[in-house]
Amino acid sequence: MPHRIVHMLRARGSGRRPVMLAIAGDSAAGKTTLTRGLVQCLGEDRMTAVCVDDYHRYDRRERKDKPFTALHPDCNHIDIMEQHLQLLSMGEPILKPVYDHSTGELVRPELVEPRDFVIVEGLLPLHTRLARACFDITVYLDPPESLRHQWKIDRDTNKRGYAPEQVRAELDRREPESAAYIRPQRRWADIVVRFAPVAERTDPPETPLSAELLLRPTIDHPELRGVLDDAEHRAMHLKLHRDTDGRPVDALHVHGYVSPEESQVVKKTIWERLDTPAELPDALGRLADGAGSDPLAITQLILLYHLLEANRAQAA
Ligand SMILES: Nc1ncnc2c1ncn2[C@@H]1O[C@H](COP(=O)(O)OP(=O)(O)O)[C@@H](O)[C@H]1O
Numbered sequence: 416m417p418h419r420i421v422h423m424l425r426a427r428g429s430g431r432r433p434v435m436l437a438i439a440g441d442s443a444a445g446k447t448t449l450t451r452g453l454v455q456c457l458g459e460d461r462m463t464a465v466c467v468d469d470y471h472r473y474d475r476r477e478r479k480d481k482p483f484t485a486l487h488p489d490c491n492h493i494d495i496m497e498q499h500l501q502l503l504s505m506g507e508p509i510l511k512p513v514y515d516h517s518t519g520e521l522v523r524p525e526l527v528e529p530r531d532f533v534i535v536e537g538l539l540p541l542h543t544r545l546a547r548a549c550f551d552i553t554v555y556l557d558p559p560e561s562l563r564h565q566w567k568i569d570r571d572t573n574k575r576g577y578a579p580e581q582v583r584a585e586l587d588r589r590e591p592e593s594a595a596y597i598r599p600q601r602r603w604a605d606i607v608v609r610f611a612p613v614a615e616r617t618d619p620p621e622t623p624l625s626a627e628l629l630l631r632p633t634i635d636h637p638e639l640r641g642v643l644d645d646a647e648h649r650a651m652h653l654k655l656h657r658d659t660d661g662r663p664v665d666a667l668h669v670h671g672y673v674s675p676e677e678s679q680v681v682k683k684t685i686w687e688r689l690d691t692p693a694e695l696p697d698a699l700g701r702l703a704d705g706a707g708s709d710p711l712a713i714t715q716l717i718l719l720y721h722l723l724e725a726n727r728a729q730a731a
């Protein structure tokens with residue numbers, strides 16, 4: 416059982432090994448946005464980010480003649496991804512393939528040396544049991560499909576040279592493979608994150624999206640007393656939800672509509688609990704267009720909590 420061996424080696428391994436965080440989700444679900452802020456907060460000398468879409472087996476031109484899309488496991492070197500995840504999780508370097516999203520070509524591989532923390536983001540990082548065994552913390556980004564489609568159309572037309580109708584046609588073509596291979600990974604996440612407007616509100620259009628974080632009991636979550644909803648704190652509250660398997664699960668609601676001052680109290684309180692000497696970093700909550708989102712910043716702070724805790728637990 417290779418996944419058991421990976422668990423065992425990582426638990427017992429002598430010396431330090433990186434803390435491994437997976438961020439899975441469909442195209443334009445917000446993986447890069449979430450990852451970028453985390454790397455900027457901890458710094459590239461402490462954190463390595465890897466995108467597993469670099470393991471595409473075919474370039475864009477070759478893919479045109481295939482009966483499947485980039486989402487299909489057969490369209491990716493999943494076995495090599497698994498090997499590389501095992502190496503990274505043991506603190507070993509890899510020579511990673513590189514897929515260039517601007518040209519659609521596979522280009523010269525690059526040397527990746529894991530730092531204290533490794534973020535692995537992409538379409539299929541949680542697809543196999545062996546890959547999942549390599550992670551300390553797993554996240555699935557789950558925006559409503561209508562929002563994700565809009566994000567993909569905006570980004571791929573502005574940054575990747577596609578026409579809107581091409582992106583829409585590609586989304587349609589990918590849908591069966593999203594359902595078969597991408598969305599099932601939600602089940603394996605310790606935290607499921609959904610950025611979305613709050614349904615029953617009519618906030619002005621520039622209001623940042625709120626976030627809902629499903630905090631599954633597969634890892635220990637931070638003690639949030641003191642920053643949860645009460646007369647003074649409207650920025651976030653905990654609710655009890657039913658998970659997809661019917662079990663009760665905590666859902667943390669982070670509100671995008673509260674004032675920046677109210678969110679700042681929450682951000683500062685969580686940041687101080689992380690026990691880091693530096694000031695609250697500006698990089699938190701930064702979107703691609705430079706705008707800010709406090710729910711994104713708070714989500715990143717919760718992930719930083721998990722990363723630093725896992726690192727501390729290893730050192731102990
Ligand atoms: N939390 C968020 N709030 C608002 N917009 C977001 C958020 N996350 C992502 N986006 C938008 O979605 C687009 C796609 O996000 P990106 O991080 O590139 O996705 P992925 O890496 O999953 O493909 C971004 O260009 C950005 O405009």
Ligand SMILES: O=C(COP(=O)(O)O)[C@H](O)[C@H](O)COP(=O)(O)O
Pocket residue numbers: 441442443444468471475485515516519537538
């Ligand atoms: O779905 C994705 C993943 O990237 P992201 O999550 O950043 O969208 C890309 O569309 C494929 O990797 C290849 O796409 P293309 O053929 O467009 O190069």
